[in-house]
Amino acid sequence: MGKRSSLFGLGVTRTVGRLRTGESRRLLLSVCGVALAVALMISVTGVAVNLAGGSTIQGDDVDYWIVPDGGSVSSVAVSVEGPQLGAVHETTARLQADERVTFATPVELQILQIDTGSTREYVLAAGVIPPESGERLLGLPTDQLTPGDPHYADGEYTGPWTGEAIVSSAAAEIVGVEQGDTIRPARAEPNQTFTTTAIADGDLSGGVGPVPLIVVHTSELQSLTNTASQDSADQILVSTNDPSVESTLEAAYPETQVLTRAGLGGEDLSTSSLPVAVAVAALIATVAIGTLFVATLVGLETIAVREMIAVQGALGLSTSSQMIIVFAQTLTIAGLGGVVGTLGGVAGLKALNVGATVFGSVSQIAAFHPGLLAYGPGVALVIGVLATPYPAWIAARTDHLEVLS
Incomplete structure (x- = not known):
């Protein structure tokens, strides 16, 4: 064991010495090649860490959805008839008062049976509180709905019934209405009808085609579906460009989750396999590229020093001992590249975030984790181990007599 340690130390000392003197360009290129691969891997892995940590890429159009545990906003079918939130008007008003919030609205989703006169058809009804800015909600514009929720009347549900409804093209076709026509929900009171304020193309899809959707005021849909007494809704949508508001949203209700959404049909990045x-793709690419690069250049370096290998053999150094020296040289080169690449990768994380802030109005796209400081050199050592067989084979195949003659 002592002999092997001495041989390994000899290989490390020789490699470091050659790097210091600049005697071998190939060794320096090997170090730089590993460093570049590891730096890119650290930067990409930092993006993956950011995604996995829930700090998904957040820009000016970031939306948050507060949903009950067990609920989801990734599928309309799951959201309907699922767990609900209570006292949504009060909570929404409190969130809306936060200066970091652009607007907030509860979203009540219900399947409504519509009486068309000859038949009864089913559509998805979404109850929202339209913002003053007339933002698109669930893929439909809300600028032709009265802002606020007049019928709520401070919890009494005695305010004026607007009866306004934005109807998607798919719903208009099924129900057979045009702009200005009346929509009569089945089993509704005579004064609980809706008027088609506008027909619009929406981008909400159920996976098999456009969803037949109508958007109305939350309190009016609650009154129709007997959920007014609990003031309940399926979700609360909060629009903001300030990620720091997330902690406030998490404290709004117990046993809820806060999801970052780019649309109702999207996939939450922080809980997906992305x-x-x-991270795995970055690891595989780094190991593959680094191994080929180091094996090739160290192999060429081994060929260049065949005379030294022959002399060592003539002095009685066995083939296995020479292979240990080559292994130490390869591992040293890879380790140095790993350390340099890790430091470069950490600097790359900061550069990515600065660039995203300056050019993309994004707060953060990559996150640093202390484990990355060990991850980079660790992967580099794996590269060194995998790259060793080729130069070791060259050293073992060297014909001492032929080289010395």
Whole structure:
């Protein structure tokens, strides 16, 4: 064991010495090649860490959805008839008062049976509180709905019934209405009808085609579906460009989850397999490129020093001992590249975030984790181990007599 340690130390000392003197360009290129691969891997893995940690890429159009545990906003079918939130008007008003919030609205989703006169058809009704800015909600514009929720009347549900409804093209076709026509929900009171304020193309899809959707005021849909007494809704949508508001949203209700959404049909990045896929792809690419690069250049370096290998053999150094020296040289080169690459990758994380803030109005796209400081050199050592067989084979195949003659 002592002999092997001495041989390994000899290989490390020789490699470091050659790097210091600049005697071998190939060794320096090997170090730089590993460093570049590891730096890119650290930067990409930092993006994956950011995604996995829930700090998904957040820009000016970031939306948050507060949903009950067990609920979801990734599927309309799951959201309907699922767990609900209570006292949504009061909570929404409190969130709306936060200066970081652009607007907030409860979203009540119900399947409504519509009486068309000859038949009864089913559509998805979404109850919202239209903002003053007339934002698009659930893929439909709300600028032709009265802002606020007049019928709520401070919890008494005695305010004026607006009867306004924005109807998607799919719903208008099924129900057979045009702009200005009356929509009569089945089993509704005579004064609980809706008027088609506008027909619009929406981008909400159920996976098999456009969803037949009508958007109305939350309190009016609650009155129709007997959920007014609990003031309940399926979700609360909060629009903001300030990620710091997330902690406030998490404290709004117990046993809820806060999801970052880019649309009702999207996929939540923080709970999907995307972060793992990104990290694994970066790891595989780094190991493959680094191994080929180091094996090739160290192999060429081994060929260049065949005379030294022959002399060592003539002095009685066995083939296995020479292979230990080559292993130490390869591992040293890879380790140095790993350390340099890790430091470069950490600097790259900061550069990515600065660039995203300056050019993309994004707060953060990559996150640093202390484990990355060990991850980079660790992967580099794996590269060194995998790259060793080729130069070791060259050293073992060297014909001492032929080289010395």
